[in-house]
Amino acid sequence: MTETHPVTATVNGREETFEVEGLESLMDVLRDKLHLSGTKEGCREGECGACTVLLDGKPVNSCGYIARAAEGREIETIEGLNDALSMRIKTAIVEAGGIQCGYCTPGIVVMLSGLLRRHAAPDERLIRQALSGNICRCTGYAQIVDAVLGVVQGKAAAE
């Protein structure tokens, strides 16, 4: 059998210990060992962003992140993003019709949650730059960008 190593990390607010093999990716651990299949496998090359998760609050491609390096860190996947800001993002994308096949959607929500936590009011240019690691083949991005701008404006109006 392949040698495995225990890794302990916080996943969606709960401490989890899992056995990982050598260079096993965080994506494989999340999908196959923790059964968090909302993190999508799109390319395994770090190009498409479907597997984006937050690692200590920062978006990373989990396919290219070695699971052993997650020791002691905080991981947030789409399944754990139920805070008020994430809910506003999700609601806005749903209402703007920014979802088609939906395969890229979890990664995009994770990326946008990461963005809006750090930048309260990104402009369209910054939103598009932030999304440039997340490929969506269905929507042409317009309704997703509109949704984020709506969240930003709603936030601005509320403040």
Next chain:
Amino acid sequence: MSHIGSSAIRSDAWSKVNGETVYAYDYKEAGMLYGVLLRSPYAAGKLLRCDLAKARAMPGVRAAIGAADMPPTLAGWSIRDTPLFARDRVRYVGEPIAAIAADSLAEARAAATAIELEIEPGTPLIDPEAAARPDAPLLHPDWKDYVPTAGSDFPRNGNIAAECSADPGGVDAIFDAAPLVVEDLFTTQRQYQAYMEPKSAVAIYRAGRYIIHSGHQFPFNLRDRAAQFLGVATTDVRVIGHAIGGGFGGKLDYSVEPHAAALSKAASGRPVKIANSRVEDLATANCRESTIVKMRSAVDGDGNILARDVEAYMDNGAYTGEMSYMASFPFHCGAINYRVGKFRAIGKLVYTNTPPTGAMRGVSGPAMYAALENHMDHIAAKLGADRREYRLRHLVGDGDTLPNGQVLANTKLLRRGFDEIEKIVPWRGAAKDRVPYKGRGLAAAIWLVNPLPGALSMKLEEDGTLSVITAATDNGTGALAAGVPQIIAETLGIRPEQVRISDPDTDVAAWDSGSQGGRTTQTIGLAAIEGANQLRAKILETAGQLLQVDAGTLTIDDGKIRIEGETKSRMALSEVAMAATFGGASIQGTGGAALPAVPFNPGCANGLLFPFFASPTYHVHYAEVEVSPVSGNIDVTRYVVAQDVGRVINSACVEGQIQGAVAQSIGMTLYESMRFADNGRLIENNLQFYRLPLAVDIPKVEYVTMELDNIEGPFGAKGSGEAPILLPPAVIASAVADAIGKPICKIPVTPEDVLEALDGDGF
């Protein structure tokens, strides 16, 4: 409140945004094995030996199969030319040769490397025009023995897998006498559908049948194909569909499903999953075909096109799939939009040692319209005419025909498309308006809706909600997640969220022709109205009996029964459902539809496998670009669409189709390059090199939807998913040519192409 034209939230939106949706790629079965395919490393060659003995003995291996383990059958959508595993020769890099199922993916991969393979490499044929020459070596020496799937054969010859041609006679004489002849050569590359979910399947051999779980656009087609490959009766295969992570035509035919099915049988019925890696998926996808289009026009002094001559080569790849039908498109689109006198055309679909091509959204349309519309630009330029004015002067009108003799109606929408765009961005084509390195393009298209049939059944549940059973699929467009529920809700007097639609299952649902050609909202929508009307009649009859009133006085309003003229409702649908169900007559309905065949001239062409444009729609696009003369980079700075949609059912979904299709087509035009080296290996072989459009690349599209009362679709709705992909190559190439003052006759248009065209005329 009407549900038609609203932006109702699609039923799958929340599960998708929450990451709860289980796609085929996520699907698992208890006791599942992992399958891998051993694929050919050579584009051409003799397969001398494929010995699986060592692989079978590897740890964890439960099955290893190759051609020797399968019935000697060939399969195919239009012609049976494809083996499941290469038998005595390999024809493209990536062709399956053998398959392994093991306890883990790592074990399956290790075993695949232990397969002893001996291939004598041959010289691959990569260029379709070269492969079409009579002296070219044959990819399929047995081509004459191949059996057409539908029974009747069609024109094909050696490496020409299909040919569609038309020659009315006298064309050469017109060219000889014409004062002006304009001649062009256009090329386009392949386009990878690049759905974000790679292809996968879980298959189970159980009780003498094959069960296939897949995320497929056309489950009944997969059932046919798998049965062909496996050598069993059609109904010995059951296909169960799961959420589809994008398709764009790429998931209409088989991929890894029959291999997984054969492995499951060899592994005593253990479920087997095969999931393409992205690299594998890209290397073997049934991409939109590359094309070479030669287009000539004979023009008189007034600018009238007296004759047109089109010769097109389309890359079939090593096996045919459904591409035989596409050989008709050079004929259909060679003389469309604008009046042309005599028209001669030949479309040749050519076998090459490359992965088989297939249908991608809009099929051959983007390539053909790029050729046609840029050719029109070149004619206008020769005449010194304005590009827009020249188009409008020769635009088809009602009563004009398509090349197949089909008479056009509602062409006012084509003219209106030009007007709508003019309102948004007035045309400035004059030389005095030119700004260096900024350009604009304008082009039109006439398109079709796939007419094939579909059906559904529905039942009123005891709680008053509605369940629909259909094998139609939602590949992401919202046709089933939004459109059809809205159509049913409007017909029946309930709310869209009270309608749920089943996943497809070929054992359960009636035949459907898959999510292709913009057909689902239109055809399943028509079927849904029929079914909903049946339900409505039964509901009112039952309610009438319960209320002891004439059913004719009753109506359904927001899920409740009301007597016409009264404001207060009398009973809930759930009460009607309960009474009917426990009275022994549960309330059910069925519906089916196909778009009617359009009269055309059967003698118009030879080999016209795709005969007519059902439910035609009309479209005009406009683009502005800025070109850097230093780097050759092209920015699309503005994009405007005027689209005939018949009637909008869901405004957010229609917008999504327009924004998304234009983005995908800008990708084809500017970023997505797919080339083969002389040895047949793909050059852009992963997503780093096969460059998909990103959020920073794509402008927000401005659009106008054009509606027109008609009876061709539900509430007048026509397919809207395909048409917006047709024109970006045409208008962007035109705009780039305008910006640099040089013709652009190649898609994609890369920075290198721009610099080469400028050839020192830039900075």
